[in-house]
Amino acid sequence: MTNVPQNEDELLLVGSISAPFGVRGQVKLNTLMTHPEHLSRVRTVYLGEDFKPVRLQRAQMHKHNLVILTLDGIGNRNAAETLRNVEVFIREADAAPLEEGEYFLHDLPGLVVETTAGETLGSVKEVLETGANDVLVVERLEGGQVLVPMIHDVVKELDLSGKRIVVELIPGLLEL
Known part of the structure; x- marks a missing residue:
């Protein structure tokens, strides 16, 4: 597993967890990404203010800007509930390449x-x-x-x- 990045500037906020999804520990991510489908290629996400690294098992598009995440160590609805309103980050290096004229804020x-x-x-x-x-x-x-x-x-x-x-x-x- 990847450790916390040495520099917080290496991380991009990709969204926040809004709620559990189902009973197996999956969570709903309200994403800020232009291309949320790119999350399926990411292996590690960073959660919350302390940027806790967590292995991303699966990212599945659900609705426009809503992605269902399956995270290591989150195996039931109660565990998923503890992640409500937690921000999710990825390394900038793991983000989809910017297209011409695009930039990060x-x-x-x-x-x-x-x-x-x-x-x-x-x-x-x-x-x-x-x-x-x-x-x-x-x-x-x-x-x-x-x-x-x-x-x-x-x-x-x-x-x-x-x-x-x-x-x-x-x-x-x-x-x-």
Whole structure:
């Protein structure tokens, strides 16, 4: 079995366990993954805040973004119940390869945010996941923060290798 990774940054949150499934210890995973079917190739998942490594015996697609997991050591419904609301992580190296234009949200903090006019607004402090669209929290050079929605009308270029994001300001964005 793989030990806990040396660096938590190696791990990706893939979802959280919502409930037991059946009486044999299986659990329902509400996944955040774009390609949840990829979990069938993963051998070890990491559970909870302490990132406990557990061998993944089976991952079966159930419904859209709902995967049924069979985990080593979880053999009955009572054991599965103890995992309710526990977050599930995998190693970034075990994740499905990113397609062109895809990125991990944890790669965005620290990127410089510039306008299409060439003005530097600041750098990304964090990314808020709002449900409708993600929002960049940008630390302004002159102090304070601005919230930048990650929508096509605003984000014109995201260059991870160049460590920058180019945005087109919409009226009133900086006044909020």
